[in-house]
Amino acid sequence: MKKAGIIMIIGSLLLLGLFKFPLWNIMLGAPQYPEPLGMDIYINGIKGITEYDLQNIDGLNHYIGMKTIPKPEDMWEFSVFPKVILGMVILGVIIGLLGFLEKVSYKFFLGWFLLMSILGVLGMYDFNNWLIDYGSNLDPHAIIKVTNPDGTPMSYKPPLIGYQKLLNFDVDSWPHIGGYLMFVGMSLTLVAFWLGRKIALKKTTQ
Template identity: 70%
Template sequence: MKKASVLMILGPLLLLGLYVFPLWNIMLGAPQYPDPLGMNIHIDGIRGVGEFDIQNIDGLNHYIGMRTLPKDDEMWEFSTFPLIIGAMVALGVLIGLLGYFGKVNYKWFLGWFILMSVLGVLGMYDFNAWMVDYGTNLDPNAIMKLTHPDGTPMTYKPPLLGHVKMLNFDVTSLPATGAWMMFAGMTLTLVAAWLGWKTTRPGAAPEAVVA
């Protein structure tokens, strides 16, 4: 159980990478932009991949009626997500320590993983809902009013995951370094739960005691 508990401590600590690295990355490439424009989605705000990328993206969006990208203080998520991540890291480390000293069992490890998974799904849902609103709630007085062949207004929602063609832009949305660190940390906690179950089930060999 102690090996499992060590993994349970290490797993949540990997989530601290979200305070340094971006969670998601969206890139926009077009023939007129040899260097694609990009934005990194952090848990506390949106940053441009290049120095002027946010300014250029907002300039392009203005022509088709999309709003400017939100500032850090314009979305409640950017002040709430860092608190949630910090609370989950602290909770996970505490559970790992309690497991190390035999106060809780592997079910607590699994419980943390399930709770973090639920929060992750809710976060992705919220992110996708924001992109739907961002790409479809357009200014009716926009300079360019583009429509589909059937006459319905064209929308510009970036993909949640993967690639899509929007006008002459190739838009790609993928997890960034922070997300991969989070996934790795969550995987460690799942392995910790499995090891904890394996070492505590009936008939399991006792762990070696290190002097």
């Protein structure tokens, strides 16, 4: 269990990368912008790829009635998410240490992974709801109004993940370094569970 415990600790600590690196990235490219506009989404706020990206995106969004990009104080998520991640890191390290000392079952490693997975799904669900509101709840007095072929208002919701064409903009939405670190960290906790289970089964057959 010692090796499994160490892997569990390493996997949990990788989540600390979310405090340094972006979780997600959204890029907008169009013919009038030789350099695409972009924003990095952190667990505690949103930043532009370059100094004026957020300002330029807000300027474009104003014409179609979209809200301005929220500041950290505008969304409760940006104050809650860091606490949740830090709590899961601490919990994972404690479980890993107890596993290293053979004080808990390897099943606790899986329990941490399942809890983190549930929190991750809830976070993505919340993020997608924000994107829907951001792209659909438009100012009716906007300068530009574009409708679908059936006459209904067009939604400018960016994709949760992947590529989408919005008017003349090519929009890409993908995980960033922090997101990949979280994925690797969670995968390592599964490795810890598998290794711990293998060791436990080996002991029972001896």
